[in-house]
Structures are given as C-alpha cells and as structure tokens.
Amino acid sequence: MFSKSFRYYKGELYCDSLPVRDIVRAVGTPVYIYSLRQALANLQRLQNAFTDLGAHIHYSAKANGNLSVLRALIEAGAGIDCVSGGEIFRALQAGAQPSQVVLAGVGKTPDELRLAVEQGVGWVNVENVAECAVLDQAAGALGRVQRVALRLNPDVSASTHRYIATGHGGAKFGLAENALRQLLDRQADYPSLRFEGIHIHIGSQLGDTTATAQAAKAALTIARAYPDIRMIDIGGGFPVAYEPGRVLPEPEDFARILTPLLQSFEVILEPGRSIIADAGVLVSTVLYRKEQGGRSFVILDTGMTELLRPALYEAHHEIVPVIVPPDDAPREAVEIVGPVCETTDALAHGRLLSPVAPGDYVAFLTAGAYGAVMASNYNARPRPPEIVVAPDGHTWRVARPRETWDDLIRGET
Ligand SMILES: Cc1ncc(COP(=O)(O)O)c(C=O)c1O
Structure with a gap:
C-alpha cells in the first residue's frame, strides 16, 4: 500500500476501487490521476x-x-x-x-x-x-x-x-x-x-x-x-x-x-x-531501453516537463510498475530518464526497479503536489490530462483534458 488510495490489488495498481490501467488505457500517457x-x-x-x-x-x-x-x-x-x-x-x-x-x-x-x-x-x-x-x-x-x-x-x-x-x-x-x-x-x-x-x-x-x-x-x-x-x-x-x-x-x-x-x-x-501529494500519481509509458556507458537507461514518455521536482530539487519519487511483475523478477539498477532535450531530465539515478520493457506503464507516486502545476510546454510538449477519481472511489472523469497541438500555438501570430 502506497497511500490509502493507491495500492496493489490482484496484481495491479489501483486508485481507490479503480484499476489505474483502465484509466490509462482510456486516456493514454502521461497522465495525472488524483484520488x-x-x-x-x-x-x-x-x-x-x-x-x-x-x-x-x-x-x-x-x-x-x-x-x-x-x-x-x-x-x-x-x-x-x-x-x-x-x-x-x-x-x-x-x-x-x-x-x-x-x-x-x-x-x-x-x-x-x-x-x-x-x-x-x-x-x-x-x-x-x-x-x-x-x-x-x-x-x-x-x-x-x-x-x-x-x-x-x-x-x-x-x-x-x-x-x-x-x-x-x-x-x-x-x-x-x-x-x-x-x-x-x-x-x-x-x-x-x-x-x-x-x-x-x-x-x-x-x-x-x-x-x-x-x-x-x-x-x-x-x-x-x-x-x-x-x-x-x-x-x-x-x-x-x-x-x-x-x-x-x-x-x-x-x-x-x-x-x-x-x-x-x-x-x-x-x-x-500534505493534502494533495499522496493523493496523486503520474503514469507514464516506457518507450525504450538502452545500455550505454555502463548504465542501463529506461526512457519514458514523461520527464521534467510533467514532473519537475527531481530536476529542480533533486527530489525523490517512488516509481512503481502499474502491473506487478512476477515475484521472482530480479530488480535492476536503472537510470530513469525522460524525453526532454536536457541532461537534467532524469527522474531517478541508479534506481532499483523491477524489469520493465517498452510499452509497460510505470507510476510516479506522491506526484499530486507540485506536479501538474509545474508542468510546462518546453520542447512543445502538450501538458497531460488530469483525471479525478470521485470520493465514491468508483467513478472517474477528465478534470482537465490533454492539451493539443492547437493549444500550443493558440494566440500566436
Ligand atoms: C507561504 C506559503 N504557504 C504555504 C505553502 C505550502 O507549502 P506545502 O505545500 O509544503 O504545505 C507554501 C509553499 O511554498 C508557501 O510558500
């Protein structure tokens, strides 16, 4: 259990009574989900x-x-x-x-x-x-x-x-x-x-x-x-x-x-x-793996544009797979990085993570605070949607839609 609302149940991450995977399949990644x-x-x-x-x-x-x-x-x-x-x-x-x-x-x-x-x-x-x-x-x-x-x-x-x-x-x-x-x-x-x-x-x-x-x-x-x-x-x-x-x-x-x-x-x-941090996660998809310079990289579709805290404050966020890996899967030390053209676009260094492959979903925990509010359009990246799961724990809705490319140029001449 990561907080009362985010926990594993039957082999996958739930937000209250909802499998995170179901929300992610409907809206794509990256995505913020709040309980x-x-x-x-x-x-x-x-x-x-x-x-x-x-x-x-x-x-x-x-x-x-x-x-x-x-x-x-x-x-x-x-x-x-x-x-x-x-x-x-x-x-x-x-x-x-x-x-x-x-x-x-x-x-x-x-x-x-x-x-x-x-x-x-x-x-x-x-x-x-x-x-x-x-x-x-x-x-x-x-x-x-x-x-x-x-x-x-x-x-x-x-x-x-x-x-x-x-x-x-x-x-x-x-x-x-x-x-x-x-x-x-x-x-x-x-x-x-x-x-x-x-x-x-x-x-x-x-x-x-x-x-x-x-x-x-x-x-x-x-x-x-x-x-x-x-x-x-x-x-x-x-x-x-x-x-x-x-x-x-x-x-x-x-x-x-x-x-x-x-x-x-x-x-x-x-x-x-203290009110909103552990009520939110940011979910991302693994895009690629790469072995280079003696390091093993996990490259995600999210980065400092959606979660600035690691680059800004060297902050730590737990990163967990959305689907629980088999018990015997050995964890490996990896560099978890984003797609943004900055060396500081690294979300965790030498982090022990269960093996992940392209297409897998991972969740950044405790990302409800100073996550979406600090998101930017750097590298012309549309900001992710924000999803709220209602207090009943069973229903969810898009509280802010994913930005589009049109949003990126709105008002420009
Ligand atoms: C004046 C003031 N009040 C409240 C807060 C909220 O702080 P926290 O999110 O750590 O509770 C801040 C954070 O920067 C602040 O500057």
Whole structure:
C-alpha cells in the first residue's frame, strides 16, 4: 500500500476501487490521476489534529490548483491560500468565498493587490514595507479597509532541502522582526489597512517541529506586544513521505507543540502537499531501453516537463510498475530518464526497479503536489490530462483534458 488510495490489488495498481490501467488505457500517457477521497481524508486529518485550536485550513493552491481539486476541498470546508491573481481567479471560479481566501507572495503586483481588495479576500499577507503603501493606496481608492497579516522572517533554519527553506535571515521571504515591529508601530500611517495578523511559513517538507516552534514563539512575542494582533498564520510545510520508511513529523506532532502556544489566537494553516501529494500519481509509458556507458537507461514518455521536482530539487519519487511483475523478477539498477532535450531530465539515478520493457506503464507516486502545476510546454510538449477519481472511489472523469497541438500555438501570430 502506497497511500490509502493507491495500492496493489490482484496484481495491479489501483486508485481507490479503480484499476489505474483502465484509466490509462482510456486516456493514454502521461497522465495525472488524483484520488479526491485521499485528498479529503488528508484535509480531515489536519482538521482533526488542529481541532483544539479551531484552526482554519487554507489549502495552498500552488500545490495543485486544478478546479476539481479546489472545489472538493472548498466544499469540505477549506479556504484557499493564493499567491497570485491567477490563483485568486481559480479559487473564486472553484466556489471559494472571498473571505476564505488569503493572498500571500513576495512580489505581488499593484494589480494583484487591487484585485484582492476588490474581491474582498479575507487576508493579505504582506512581506514588504513598500507593499503596505501600495496596498493601502489600493484599498483607499476602493473605499475599503483591508485586513493584513505581516509575514515574519523569524530567522530560523528549517530542517529541509535548502531550496525549499524560507525562514532563514538571508531568504527573500518575510519581514525581519525590526521592520515588522516598525510597521506595527506605524499602523496610523496606513489608514486603509488593519494589521491584525502575523504570518510565518518557514519552508516546505519540514523534517522536524523544532524550527516551527521557534518561529511560532517569535511570532507570539511580537503578537503579545500588539493587542490588535489576533491571528497567527503558521503557513504550510507539513511533510509527506516521498520515500518509504522515512520518519517524519506527523500533523499531530505539529499540533501538539502549537496548540498550547497559540490558544488565544485565531489560527490559519496553509498546507499544500500534505493534502494533495499522496493523493496523486503520474503514469507514464516506457518507450525504450538502452545500455550505454555502463548504465542501463529506461526512457519514458514523461520527464521534467510533467514532473519537475527531481530536476529542480533533486527530489525523490517512488516509481512503481502499474502491473506487478512476477515475484521472482530480479530488480535492476536503472537510470530513469525522460524525453526532454536536457541532461537534467532524469527522474531517478541508479534506481532499483523491477524489469520493465517498452510499452509497460510505470507510476510516479506522491506526484499530486507540485506536479501538474509545474508542468510546462518546453520542447512543445502538450501538458497531460488530469483525471479525478470521485470520493465514491468508483467513478472517474477528465478534470482537465490533454492539451493539443492547437493549444500550443493558440494566440500566436
Ligand atoms: C507561504 C506559503 N504557504 C504555504 C505553502 C505550502 O507549502 P506545502 O505545500 O509544503 O504545505 C507554501 C509553499 O511554498 C508557501 O510558500
């Protein structure tokens, strides 16, 4: 079993009650398949873990912004954490209440800030002194008062890959404590803003709870000195097990340290991958084998254009055959590579894999987060379809069709 929803049954990979092979035969590869049942269960688990805090979960749309995914999570009570005007548009299209939307991001444009105020988003998380002036002006021009959470850069080192750490002093994210305090002291200079929250997000895929506790304490110290601060937004970052057997803190571990600290505050969480990563797979077909330079290559019809994380972060994804090989088939160490004209288009090096041959299907596990959203048309590759399996586990539908060659040139002259 890879997650509750993706597991082998009778010799093949299933998504809930459906054989993955049946979906793949109908729509081709590469293809993303999401289990809404798993995503909803993940949301429920986080809601349960943080129930004593009454924490409100704003799913981070950047992890997977497919409308069907957003809709299911919104219907189950999630708000949405957005980082662009485009994500606000998606969230609203999916049915989010504007008051349940948070706009965050290190470089929001004046247009995006105006859109947020116009639409009435619940919170804007500000991370720059100059951004306050732009937002204040936008809100003033619209005759509105915007609630703001100031993003603290707590200068802590998160236990994670350096490319996804955001809370250290040298990072581009957040406001240093003194800059943040100065803003709070100068609230009167921003008549159209109400500084009522502190936001922290120290990184993704957090390997322990220590830095989160430090960051929360730093936020609390400030919040206690400014009675108008009534909300603390802890951000996302809850890790998922990309590799079997890897011991990682669970949502309940984070809840255990945060619950006593944040009792008297409204609490927002912005989880992304912990909700959708293990609810999705990317399925690919083996195109060719090649022995070369002492290495054995498996060449797939998917690569960095559909799953960028290995090339971008040296990330690990488990890769499993869709049809279980015979028990006695010895595994071999292979280079698993994509078709894109880049040496970094390698999905795994020296990976032990059951023998696969051209035509076989393989599935990349835990690919529901930061998979489709990071897909590109590089090498003029149409992006794959996204399939959702309904919470009933029995029915599936195309939530986003495969792009066509016409899509690739739409609007070009
Ligand atoms: C501000 C903010 N919130 C939430 C998230 C979601 O993180 P994760 O998917 O690791 O939960 C991110 C990820 O980059 C982020 O930057």
